[in-house]
Structures are given as structure tokens and as C-alpha cells.
Amino acid sequence: PFFLFRSISEITSCVNMRNVTSSDAGRTCRSETRASAEVQDILTRITGLDLKVFRPIKQELKPPTYKLMTDAQLKEATQSAREQAQRLLKMPPVLLERKPINDVLSEDKILEGMDTARYVFTDITFNIPHRERFIVIREPTGTLRKASWEERDRILQVYFPKEGRRLTAPPVFKEENLKMVFGQDRHEDVLDRCQVQFEPDSSEYIRDLEKMGKYDLLRSTRHIGGLVWYLVNARRVDGLIIDMLQKDLWQDAVSLVGLFKVHPHSETAQEASNQQASGLDLLNIYAKRESQRAGYVVLALQAYEQTSAESSV
Structure with a gap:
């Protein structure tokens, strides 16, 4: 009417628009580009990539194809497979929850x-x-x-319909159904579906991301980087650090603590900067200054160091 x-x-006339000049935006982009690239590099390394491990999926059975290749052709095919895997592992965005x-x-x-x-x-x-x-x-x-x-x-x-998205969330996202799906270790399926249904800064997407606890199920998938970034921002990385040490992924654990530079005023970031700490020293600083489960992290560190010493003998 x-x-x-x-x-x-x-x-x-009722809408207040915030004007940002191109020069202001340029200065902001230049100041953040270097840090952003470094964070992306760390998250990519933590994601991991294993061309020999493929998750079983339901698909039409076809007879295998065999090819005879020269060394050069094999190298080219391996590089092509690696590039395809990197595209599939591209991390979806992880954003702060949008304000109402x-x-x-x-x-x-x-x-x-x-x-x-x-x-x-x-x-x-x-x-x-x-x-x-x-x-x-x-x-x-x-x-x-x-x-x-x-x-x-x-x-x-x-x-503007988005393929695969529904007007109302599917029943799988109800709390009782999520418990059943997580009990079947279908964490990746939930996040794949969540990525289609919800915006990355919606409360529903972030709520489901919070429930991810079985890190092995997401390692070498496109979702692990986003989970790591969320946990670092929320300062809830103890469980992931312990898991990495138990899986002999100590370098990933060091990189994970290195991401604490996003909290420049944290005790971990300040002491690590003052001491120029790296490697296991960085993990010990985190356990002493930041960890909410310091005892478990220290025990995992000690177990890792003991195992490494025994294997080097």
C-alpha cells in the first residue's frame, strides 16, 4: 500500500552511513596484510595435507584406471593432485559473531x-x-x-536462492539430532552442511563450530583451520595442544601457540616476545602463563620429550 x-x-534520511576514505582503507589494508598472510600460512600448515589418505565417500563404483607414466609425467600428476587437494582444503571464512x-x-x-x-x-x-x-x-x-x-x-x-540452502534450517541442526550425528563421528558432514545453510558470522554457525572436539576427524579437511582460529581467539586451545603433542605434531603445537600474537597483551605473547622464545620453550611459556589446564599440558610436554629422547637413542 x-x-x-x-x-x-x-x-x-534515517540511515546513518559511516564514510571511510580510500586512503584510510589503504593504510588499514597495508598494516594488516603482512600479519594476515602469516596467519594464513600457519593455519595452512596446521591443516595438513596427505595425498595418500582419502575419507570414504558414497559414490558410483567404477573399475580402476591404470596408466604407465614416465618420471616426468608422474611428477606432473602428483603436482596436479596436490594443487587440487589444496583447493579442496581452502578454509571457509571464520568471523566474529555479527551484532544484532x-x-x-x-x-x-x-x-x-x-x-x-x-x-x-x-x-x-x-x-x-x-x-x-x-x-x-x-x-x-x-x-x-x-x-x-x-x-x-x-x-x-x-x-537470490543459494544452492543447497533452505528457508528454514534442516532438522539435523536441532540439539537432539546434533548429539546423535556427533555420536556417529560425522563432524565434517555437519560443518559442510552448516557452511551451506548459515552465514559464517551467524550465531548458528559459530555455535556448531564450538561443538567440534574430535580434532582427528577434521585434520586434513578444510574446516580444521577455521576451528583453530576460533579456538585461538577464544583462548581455548589446551585440548588441541594436548592432542597435537600426543599425535607427535609438536611443530603444529608450537605454531598454534605462535598464533597468540593476535592477543598482543596476553602474558604468553609478551613473555615470548621478550625472550624471543621458540620451539618447546614457547609451549612451556604457554603452559606456565596462559593454560587453563596447565597440569595436562605439562604432562603432555613431558611425555613428548621423553618419547623423543627414547627414539633418538
Whole structure:
């Protein structure tokens, strides 16, 4: 109905836009590029890549194909397989949880009670990033507000369908069903489905990421890097460090603690910087200064050092 908006300017005048100059953006990008590249390199190393290990998947059975290759052809085929594996292991983004949208644009009491339904107004112009797309809702009370994230996700799925995504989350994401699926060690399946259904900064995606505890099931998959980054930001890496030491992945454990530079004011980051610590010394600093399960981490370190000493004899 025509009375829902007096004019487009009524909407735009209610929106406060934050202007960022290109020079400001350039300085920010240049200051963060180096650190970002280093973090990506560490997460890629922790992800791991093993061309000899493939997870069983259901697919049509076909007879194997055998080829005779020269050394040069074998080297080329191996490199091609490695590049394909690296593409498959590309990490999905891990973002901070998005803040709720509670922006009221106007209160028009004159419209209160004129209808019982809410009206949604969406800018469906092509070539506009979805995050910048303007979506507002007129309530029966006359309130004009911005759509919440959940409403935006549903509306965008209507106008710009994403393959595999549903308007409502599948039943698998209900708490009781997740427990059953995790009990079957199908963590990777859940995250694959989660990546399609939810935005990476939605509360639902982050909630499911928090439940990942069986690290071996995600190692050498595209999800382990995102899990590591989340745990580092939340300062909850004790379990992963212990698991790495028990799996003889001490270099990955060192790299993991090295990521604590994202918390520059933490005791681990400051002492490591002062002492120029590396290797097992860095792990000992973490156990002493930061770990919430210091006893377990120290025991895992001692067991690793003992095993390494015995194997070197």
C-alpha cells in the first residue's frame, strides 16, 4: 500500500552511513596484510595435507584406471593432485559473531492498526553486495525498522536462492539430532552442511563450530583451520595442544601457540616476545602463563620429550 512510506527519502534520511576514505582503507589494508598472510600460512600448515589418505565417500563404483607414466609425467600428476587437494582444503571464512540489528528508522503511529501483516521492502537491484542490500520492515504498529539478520537471510534466500540452502534450517541442526550425528563421528558432514545453510558470522554457525572436539576427524579437511582460529581467539586451545603433542605434531603445537600474537597483551605473547622464545620453550611459556589446564599440558610436554629422547637413542 502507498501509505507505508511517505517517500524514499524518509528511509534514507534515517540511515546513518559511516564514510571511510580510500586512503584510510589503504593504510588499514597495508598494516594488516603482512600479519594476515602469516596467519594464513600457519593455519595452512596446521591443516595438513596427505595425498595418500582419502575419507570414504558414497559414490558410483567404477573399475580402476591404470596408466604407465614416465618420471616426468608422474611428477606432473602428483603436482596436479596436490594443487587440487589444496583447493579442496581452502578454509571457509571464520568471523566474529555479527551484532544484532535493532535499528528503528521511524515510529509512525498514524499507521498503527491499518493492517495486521508486516510488510517487507527489499532492494533487489543486481550487483549490490548482499551485506549492503537495503531491507526494511513496516510493523502493524507503524514502526519502520531494519530487518534482523535472520529475516535478511530468509528474504535474500527468496530473491537470490543459494544452492543447497533452505528457508528454514534442516532438522539435523536441532540439539537432539546434533548429539546423535556427533555420536556417529560425522563432524565434517555437519560443518559442510552448516557452511551451506548459515552465514559464517551467524550465531548458528559459530555455535556448531564450538561443538567440534574430535580434532582427528577434521585434520586434513578444510574446516580444521577455521576451528583453530576460533579456538585461538577464544583462548581455548589446551585440548588441541594436548592432542597435537600426543599425535607427535609438536611443530603444529608450537605454531598454534605462535598464533597468540593476535592477543598482543596476553602474558604468553609478551613473555615470548621478550625472550624471543621458540620451539618447546614457547609451549612451556604457554603452559606456565596462559593454560587453563596447565597440569595436562605439562604432562603432555613431558611425555613428548621423553618419547623423543627414547627414539633418538
